[in-house]
Amino acid sequence: MRVTFTVNGEQREADDVWEGESLLYVLRERLGLPGSKNACEQGECGSCTVYLDDVPVCACLVAAGQVQGREVRTVEGLAGDDEQLDPVQEAFVAAGAVQCGFCTPGLLVAAHDLVRRNNQPSDAEIREALAGNLCRCTGYEKIMDAVRLAAARVTPSTEDSK
Amino acid sequence: MTQRTSARDSVRELSTAVTGGIGESPRRPDGTLKVRGEFAYSSDLWHEDMLWGATLRSPHPHARILSIDLTEALRTPGVYAVLTHEDVPGENIYGLEHPDQPVLAVDRVRYQGESVALVAADHPETARRAVARIKVEYAELPPVTDMVAAAKGEGPPLHPDGNVVRHLKIRRGDPEATADVMVVGEYEIGMQDQAFLGPESGLAVPAEDGGVDLYVATQWLHVDQKQVANALGLPLEKVRLTLAGVGGAFGGREDLSMQVHACMLALHTGKPVKMVYNREESFFGHVHRHPAKLYYEHGATKDGRLVYVRAKIYLDGGAYTSSTPAVVANAATLGVGPYRVDNVAVDCWGVYTNNPPCGAMRGFGAVQAAFGYESQMDKLAERLGMDPVEIRVHNAIAEGDTMPTGQVIDSPAPVAELMRRLRRLPMPPENREEPVDIRDMPGGVSNTTHGEGVVRGVGYAVGIKNICFSEGFDDYSTARLRVQTVGGEPAALVHTAAAEVGQGLVTVKQQVVRSELGIERVTVAPMDTTVGNGGSTSASRQTYVTGGAVRKVCQTVRQRIFELAARKLGHGPDGLELAGGKVVDASGVVLADLVDVLGDDVVEETEVYRHRPTYRVDSETGQGNAHVQYGFAAHRAIVDVDTELGLVKVVQLDCVQDVGKAMNPQAVVGQIHGGSAQGLGLAVMEEIQVVDGKVRNPSFTDYLIPTILDMPPMTVDVLELADPHAPYGLRGVGEPPTISSTPAIVAAIRAATGNALPRVPVRPEHITGT
Ligand code: FES
Numbered sequence: 010m011r012v013t014f015t016v017n018g019e020q021r022e023a024d025d026v027w028e029g030e031s032l033l034y035v036l037r038e039r040l041g042l043p044g045s046k047n048a049c050e051q052g053e054c055g056s057c058t059v060y061l062d063d064v065p066v067c068a069c070l071v072a073a074g075q076v077q078g079r080e081v082r083t084v085e086g087l088a089g090d091d092e093q094l095d096p097v098q099e100a101f102v103a104a105g106a107v108q109c110g111f112c113t114p115g116l117l118v119a120a121h122d123l124v125r126r127n128n129q130p131s132d133a134e135i136r137e138a139l140a141g142n143l144c145r146c147t148g149y150e151k152i153m154d155a156v157r158l159a160a161a162r163v164t165p166s167t168e169d170s171k
Numbered sequence: 172m173t174q175r176t177s178a179r180d181s182v183r184e185l186s187t188a189v190t191g192g193i194g195e196s197p198r199r200p201d202g203t204l205k206v207r208g209e210f211a212y213s214s215d216l217w218h219e220d221m222l223w224g225a226t227l228r229s230p231h232p233h234a235r236i237l238s239i240d241l242t243e244a245l246r247t248p249g250v251y252a253v254l255t256h257e258d259v260p261g262e263n264i265y266g267l268e269h270p271d272q273p274v275l276a277v278d279r280v281r282y283q284g285e286s287v288a289l290v291a292a293d294h295p296e297t298a299r300r301a302v303a304r305i306k307v308e309y310a311e312l313p314p315v316t317d318m319v320a321a322a323k324g325e326g327p328p329l330h331p332d333g334n335v336v337r338h339l340k341i342r343r344g345d346p347e348a349t350a351d352v353m354v355v356g357e358y359e360i361g362m363q364d365q366a367f368l369g370p371e372s373g374l375a376v377p378a379e380d381g382g383v384d385l386y387v388a389t390q391w392l393h394v395d396q397k398q399v400a401n402a403l404g405l406p407l408e409k410v411r412l413t414l415a416g417v418g419g420a421f422g423g424r425e426d427l428s429m430q431v432h433a434c435m436l437a438l439h440t441g442k443p444v445k446m447v448y449n450r451e452e453s454f455f456g457h458v459h460r461h462p463a464k465l466y467y468e469h470g471a472t473k474d475g476r477l478v479y480v481r482a483k484i485y486l487d488g489g490a491y492t493s494s495t496p497a498v499v500a501n502a503a504t505l506g507v508g509p510y511r512v513d514n515v516a517v518d519c520w521g522v523y524t525n526n527p528p529c530g531a532m533r534g535f536g537a538v539q540a541a542f543g544y545e546s547q548m549d550k551l552a553e554r555l556g557m558d559p560v561e562i563r564v565h566n567a568i569a570e571g572d573t574m575p576t577g578q579v580i581d582s583p584a585p586v587a588e589l590m591r592r593l594r595r596l597p598m599p600p601e602n603r604e605e606p607v608d609i610r611d612m613p614g615g616v617s618n619t620t621h622g623e624g625v626v627r628g629v630g631y632a633v634g635i636k637n638i639c640f641s642e643g644f645d646d647y648s649t650a651r652l653r654v655q656t657v658g659g660e661p662a663a664l665v666h667t668a669a670a671e672v673g674q675g676l677v678t679v680k681q682q683v684v685r686s687e688l689g690i691e692r693v694t695v696a697p698m699d700t701t702v703g704n705g706g707s708t709s710a711s712r713q714t715y716v717t718g719g720a721v722r723k724v725c726q727t728v729r730q731r732i733f734e735l736a737a738r739k740l741g742h743g744p745d746g747l748e749l750a751g752g753k754v755v756d757a758s759g760v761v762l763a764d765l766v767d768v769l770g771d772d773v774v775e776e777t778e779v780y781r782h783r784p785t786y787r788v789d790s791e792t793g794q795g796n797a798h799v800q801y802g803f804a805a806h807r808a809i810v811d812v813d814t815e816l817g818l819v820k821v822v823q824l825d826c827v828q829d830v831g832k833a834m835n836p837q838a839v840v841g842q843i844h845g846g847s848a849q850g851l852g853l854a855v856m857e858e859i860q861v862v863d864g865k866v867r868n869p870s871f872t873d874y875l876i877p878t879i880l881d882m883p884p885m886t887v888d889v890l891e892l893a894d895p896h897a898p899y900g901l902r903g904v905g906e907p908p909t910i911s912s913t914p915a916i917v918a919a920i921r922a923a924t925g926n927a928l929p930r931v932p933v934r935p936e937h938i939t940g941t
């Protein structure tokens with residue numbers, strides 16, 4: 010089948026998509042967007058988190074056919090058009106929240122979603138928001154730091170305009 | 172980092188004329204790519220016209236293969252190749268140091284998940300379906316699953332020399348010594364998985380010269396190259412490896428997974444072949460942490476001084492050798508922990524069984540032993556009415572002391588200091604704030620308690636780990652460095668084969684060059700086999716050994732630059748220094764810009780660095796200088812336990828570690844956080860459940876690793892007591908924090924519940940006794 014949808018603001022088309030293919034597979038293997046990761050492909054790790062119509066979802070759990078005509082935003086679409094890193098991306102690098110980085114794309118989308126809704130999240134709120142994203146390297150301490158740092162730098166109004 | 176202790180004078184004063192050098196925490200060179208989603212991990216690779224490989228694995232832990240029928244698989248449209256052991260071009264055998272594992276099984280399988288056949292097809296799903304159509308007829312054999320029985324020589328041999336991989340004895344002092352008080356304990360450790368997030372994967376591209384280029388996530392390019400070339404029947408130079416992005420490793424990528432398989436398929440089809448395991452296959456695709464059984468007897472004087480330790484330690488290596496001999500060495504030589512003991516008798520066995528193969532995982536050998544000896548120290552403290560910190564301080568090993576192997580510790584060993592500092596770190600408030608936030612309770616948002624039945628406990632533990640490869644292994648790394656003028660600026664390119672797996676070695680290499688040469692612009696070349704062996708990214712060794720190699724090549728390059736300068740400036744090469752892109756004399760007077768000295772010249776050198784030699788220990792007595800360096804870390808855990816439901820919430824986990832020199836403080840602390848988290852996982856949740864040789868939980872649904880809700884806040888206190896034998900005085904960082912975290916948490920749960928808890932991971936039923 011053919012699937013047509015918007016990815017990071019651009020209309021894209023994938024041909025010869027099999028019934029069983031996930032959105033994650035189509036992004037990674039058919040559209041040249043491997044930023045979203047494939048750590049489990051069973052909805053347990055969050056490494057594949059993307060926005061689907063502005064709601065974070067596990068791309069590995071979304072059948073490709075389901076995104077027909079809809080809008081997807083991946084880690085590759087977080088930075089602005091001017092190539093400036095988003096404050097969340099910037100904070101992850103600055104805080105040392107990136108080691109191997111395999112969890113990072115999914116965490117960035119989840120954290121991005123948190124701080125645009127709540128730019129003063131408590132620690133408990135950060136933990137709750139990121140509970141679906143596994144990281145095996147950092148023990149999460151520096152991820153906490155990164156989200157606190159990002160929240161401090163984000164003003165909700167500028168985020169909404171994106 | 173809350174504390175610094177100054178390095179010894181013997182460490183060279185480092186240049187401060189450049190930013191981003193040693194001791195700072197500059198940004199990772201791969202950080203921006205990683206947050207943009209543009210860093211190419213091994214599973215992200217793509218090639219025009221590429222095929223997908225898939226693996227057929229044995230469903231049985233032990234069986235004879237009677238026949239393999241490929242007909243249906245070959246008939247599947249879209250399939251390009253179906254290969255078995257008959258298609259292995261070279262020797263059908265591999266293994267880290269002791270090759271004993273077939274690339275593809277011949278007539279017998281020894282574990283569930285052993286590779287039997289391969290498929291290449293134009294779509295991953297086609298490849299998987301074709302794999303399902305291969306018909307293998309097996310005759311099942313009874314599996315050997317009991318490690319203690321295997322050590323005793325019971326059961327059918329799985330390999331020609333029987334089922335004992337290694338039996339190592341440590342004998343010191345009087346093995347029959349007696350003491351005022353004695354405590355005994357039996358302990359057990361479940362099988363832990365590395366659970367790195369990036370699945371085993373890579374891309375093999377056939378080359379025109381009949382060779383192959385392999386892009387892969389691994390911990391050690393050159394040892395892979397050697398094994399792959401041997402299995403393909405190709406000379407080394409025809410098997411070229413490049414490190415693809417690695418999504419974590421923790422030991423699980425030290426052995427081969429898909430490397431030979433992808434190359435076989437690529438050479439057979441003449442097309443690039445990509446292989447990516449899914450999570451379930453990953454659980455079968457790499458070795459795990461050795462499960463262990465430990466029997467300890469500790470004797471002490473009435474005032475709490477250790478008199479003797481006797482132990483028997485069994486480690487289940489599973490079906491093939493992998494790193495088992497080294498795991499045995501660590502568990503045995505470090506088996507009494509960081510304590511002074513005059514009389515020691517330790518027997519340690521590593522065995523073959525039909526359980527999943529076990530090999531390297533962060534802290535191997537030392538992790539298992541520490542759960543045993545630290546549980547014993549607490550038992551002894553309790554028996555004597557002593558404080559757990561006090562008994563450890565009382566018996567702590569120190570510089571100048573002798574290990575049970577006879578090796579004298581010749582660099583700082585601040586074990587007592589670690590314990591004292593740990594005790595001084597702030598505690599969380601004792602009284603909970605009202606109203607209770609259930610997210611802080613055991614069970615969390617499952618809303619199982621608001622504090623009823625919840626008891627707090629505090630536990631301490633300390634551990635010891637050997638850093639770098641031990642027992643006479645020729646352990647070295649190679650670094651190549653090129654310095655030239657690029658765009659009017661001095662620039663350096665540093666090239667090694669040492670695998671970056673997330674830990675931040677790429678940053679450390681840049682930092683070393685900046686500090687040594689005063690050149691700010693340092694590029695890290697891709698890691699590949701066109702430069703000499705970098706050794707393994709394991710044993711906490713890369714900053715030490717590859718860092719040492721980069722420092723050494725910097726010194727050589729610096730000398731070459733001074734010779735150039737001498738020629739151009741008419742100044743002798745002695746007494747020159749490099750700082751901030753300038754050549755200066757001893758008093759700091761600028762003599763020339765480095766760019767002018769370099770002109771159009773390119774200075775390139777390659778150096779090999781070795782740490783000081785080690786020696787094999789005597790197999791009957793365990794005596795010998797087996798280790799290069801020891802690393803120490805200590806943890807304090809504070810837990811809340813719901814004693815009715817058996818649920819545990821780790822409230823706080825604090826760590827004090829000596830790192831000799833914090834090369835990159837942010838990365839050092841990151842290693843301590845991550846290592847502690849893996850120790851927490853082993854303490855309360857992580858276990859591959861194996862029943863009759865079969866894995867019951869190969870998924871992240873059933874094999875749980877700590878989430879952000881499971882991890883507590885940590886206070887980390889880093890000491891820097893220089894090791895005079897090591898580059899910059901540094902001490903390997905990665906493994907020690909994984910060792911003491913587990914026993915500290917279990918000690919805290921014991922303190923809260925009064926239960927003996929002789930096994931990890933601790934499960935709710937161990938707490939409730941139901
Ligand atoms: S890959 Fe989608 S949740 Fe793990």
Ligand code: FES
Binds near residue numbers: 113143144146418419
């Ligand atoms: S940084 Fe490696 S999994 Fe999070």
